[in-house]
Amino acid sequence: MSTATLPALEGGAPLIGHLAQFFRDPVAVLKRGYATKGSLFSFKLAGRRMNVMLGPENNKFFFEETDKLLSIRESMPFFLKMFSPDFYSFAEMEEYLRQRAIIMPRFKAASMKQYVGIMAEECLSLVERLGDEGSFDMIPTLGPVVMDIAAHSFMGREFHQKLGHEFFDLFRDFSAGMEFVLPLWLPTSKQIRSQRAKKKLHAILQGWIDKRRAAPLDPPDFFQDLIGTRYPDGTAVPDETIRHLILLLVWAGHETTAGQVSWALADLLQNPGYQQVVREELAAGIGDGDGSNLNWEQTLALTKMDLALRETERLHPVAYILSRKASTEIVREGYRIAKGDFVLLAPSVTHRMTENFHHPDAYDPERFNPDNPDARIESNSLVGFGGGMHRCAGVNFARLEMKVLLAVLLQHYDMELLDEVRPIAGAGTYWPAQPCRVRYRKRAAVRAGRPADVPALVASI
Known part of the structure; x- marks a missing residue:
């Protein structure tokens, strides 16, 4: 040897x-x-x-x-x-496959269709906050939108409306526990914040599990389905596993998607030729619509946007x-x-x-x-999203929300970069460094209030 x-x-x-x-x-x-x-x-x-x-x-x-x-x-x-040591990828193989079987059906096409409307709603809320013109810093602005989409999609509208911002703040502290280099026994401020946030998040999620069991939502959403799910052998999924699954989905999605969509927007703004290709595809698919009626079929048809997202994943893999x-x-x-x-x-x-x-x-x-x-x-x-059995389970969800977010921003605004785009320094998540500001101005067609007749347009395609 x-x-x-x-x-x-x-x-x-x-x-x-x-x-x-x-x-x-x-x-x-x-x-x-x-x-x-x-x-x-x-x-x-x-x-x-x-x-x-x-x-x-x-x-x-x-x-x-x-x-x-x-x-x-x-x-x-x-x-x-x-x-937890017995959770998901870190559990023994039999247990990992049981837990994976709970999540994977929720990212199939049949389930994904319901998320487009939620994604568009949250993106349009961003547009309302931004107004007609101004500037925004990418990560501090787009990161919360990604979290809003996750909270709304996975936990439901009521949870998002009541606890969205508190959930986001706690989650940023929780994510600080991701440490690849330093020993985890060091009582760093990041580790202390992460563990405190973990306890609070588990308490919040358990409260919502108990509330939904007492008053089930009908028709059920993602969270209600997850609470009622059983393993193939009929045994109940422990509440701790349900809490961890929600945290995993939000954590993994936020760490990757917030950075990836920021890089994707930066790439399009730095490459106006391909930005125009994407805009022409949007014009053909949804006309001058503001995104409020964006649906699964339209989003699926944005193939040029798909190519742009894959190229950004290649050039700037957050992982x-x-x-x-x-x-x-x-x-x-x-x-x-x-x-x-x-x-x-x-x-x-x-x-x-x-x-x-x-x-x-x-x-x-x-x-x-x-x-x-x-x-x-x-x-x-x-x-960029891994591979094999442990490839990111939510990759299709992530790509879908990035397409919706970019589509809504491009439909509403003309944009330009104000800062040099460069990776964040250090061994953390590979996001664009702050500030990475975008100046924006409402596009003339949207400002004039001429949304397209989306259903008629779809019927004509």
Whole structure:
């Protein structure tokens, strides 16, 4: 068996390795590793070896070996502290599959149709708050809308109206518990806030579970269905699991979607040619409508918007790394990965490899168009939402709400960027750095109050 470890990245400091560099700019460390060592390399974070695998074949290996040679449970200890050791991806396989079976039907097409109206309603509430003209900072403005959509969709209108903003504030504190580098036993202010918020959120959710059991909603919404769901063997789903599932859906959705939709808007504003392509698609699909009558079929038909979102996912994956831990010794392409070592994928680097994408630094949504003869779409080449069994369960929900939010903003406003768009510094969620402001002005057709006859338009298509 090979004894050679993956080629090591130079430039680490004694004891801490590349920790300081990683804290400042993790993607720069990963890019330097690829540039100097190739698609397989390693670096040290405070004594822990990080083994990086890049490219579609390594992505495929990573996803196929999760729960086998690679452990997701041991790779993200912060998840256990934020949730529970026997919850979802971190439970034993049988329990994980039982819990996954509860969630997946709620993201099928039949269920997704009901969310479009909720998404449009929340986006139009944003438009009402913004008014005719002004400026807004992307993350502080779009992040709460993403949370509003989640609270309204998953918990119901009454919950959202009564507790929406309190829920958002608590949730930001709860999300601060996501810590990949520092030891979780350190009593940092982030960890203290996260645990306090967790207790409050569980108390709030349990109160709403009890309320809905006492007075069920008819017809049932997402939350009512979840409360009444049973496992395939007929046993009741514990309330703790229901609470964790709601927190997981909102947490995962907010961390990824808030950043991804902000990057998508920035990309469109920086590429007016493709922005015009998207606007023309909107004009053909919903005319001068304000978005209030947006429906599932119309949203599904926004294929150019789909391409734009995939290109943004490629260029700016919010999940810039995915991690696992080696459950046993692994040999990969003649190199040895020791049991207990971390194994990382880096969508932030893989998505810009010339082997996978022509002109990888260019913004070109049409590279994902299956009708484009020059398109080259390789399996496992786009992994911003993960892959394999543990691919993000809510990816279709996320893409749907991003389409609705962008459609409503583009229908209502002409917009331009006021600040340079750059990633946030540090090893946190890879969002656009603040401030990232957008100046907006109500478009003439909407200002004149000439909404299209949407039902007639749909009938004519």
